[in-house]
Amino acid sequence: MIYKYLSIMKNLTLLLSFILLPFLVVTAYGQSAKPRILVFSKTAGFRHSAIATGKTAIMKLGKEHGFDVDTTENASYFNPDSLKKYAAVVFLQTTGDVLNDVQQTSFEKYIQAGSGFAGVHAATDTEYGWPWYGKLVGAYFVSHPAQQQAVLNVTDRSHISTKHLPAVWTRKDEWYNFKEVNKDIKVLITIDEKSYTGGINGDVHPMAWYHDYDGGRSWYTELGHTEESYADQNYLKHLLGGIQYAIGSN
Template sequence: MKNILIAFVVLLTLSCKSSDTPKSPDKVLVFTKTSGFRHESIEIGVKTIEALSKQNNFEITHTEDAALFTPENLKQYQLVIFLNTTGDVLNAEEEKAFETFIKNGGSFMGIHSATDTEYDWAWYGKLVGAYFLNHSKQSSATITRINSTHPSTKHLQEKWVHFDEWYNFKSINQDINVLLNLDESTYEGGKNGAFHPIAWYHEFDGGRSFYTGLGHTNESYAEPEFKQHLLGGILYCLKR
């Protein structure tokens, strides 16, 4: 009986030590290469994600070097974020490596002009969920929350008034799950009509994808609602 009790105490102690061991941080690659328009908010965007990483047990690598998109290098990451990328940013081999990353269960997150990227790569268009068509002038507009349980939107009110540059989209992937819809009656320049998704998520080709059309302005990255929106997207992509 005594031996059984001792064994139980040892097992309990080992179990407690195991549960107290902190989980190693998830690794996130933040990619900001541009070959078209370059957003001034890229720098503050990177700093914002870095601050979020320190508070939420993930670590980031920031790069504009597309040569890092190799099968071996991408294996170490759980998530790749395209932060205000524009134009043709990956060559054919780098594209193939990124497709393999997603097919192996990796996640993708696009912010703002990630939809203004890689127009000739149809696979990417389906992954990000739509392509940029044009945009309105920067203004305040009302966003309607469609999903109240997703980690990127559950903190928001049903109606959210936000100042940004509002994208119109083309080639919208019909398989996306809309999180936020833009109310075109509240600003000028909308071209998508009643169905104007501005943030969404979906599973695609083995991995997860999240996109938000917000994030043009520097000021956005200081807004608590937007920062929580970004964090929720990251946590979804990290499968937490």
């Protein structure tokens, strides 16, 4: 009888272990297995007024679409122990030289390990002296005309960040001209320079793109200078798709 009792208890223990294992895993990693992203918005040059609005919008997107969001302007987050917590890093309107050499190395290793990057608007006006970053973000800002309405051509509507957009998208924003455009980027949106004044990149003037880079993923949108952008559902879905692409399967 004792042997039979012990056998029953052993079987019950094994059964309970299989039932409870998923809950124990969830507890070990927090209350949910949500991916977490870091939104970085340090500026060492021009500071965009839409930074606060952009942070709020991304946090709201996270709550609605299943990812957690930390925001910072503290470059010390760029160390291995901190970065390993994040599925992706978003450079939101960063400008100028925002990371030191040690922090740059940590970020390079983070991307090389298969992580994701998303850049918004002035992310291309950042780290001109760091060629690796220039290749990652995909281009560098060179100039812009006054804010005005222009026609965007959505050249790739198969991507998660553009599949909801019309083929021709007319909107007002601040339109960047670029230099040192990475030849490996996959262009999602171009701007029609005949639809506004001040463009200098010619017939193929990219405004949003993505690419695999040095082991990781990179997505960039030039759009988002204006605060009004973050109340525009088409733009928000575009931004969400870019973040989701950067997160990937991390």
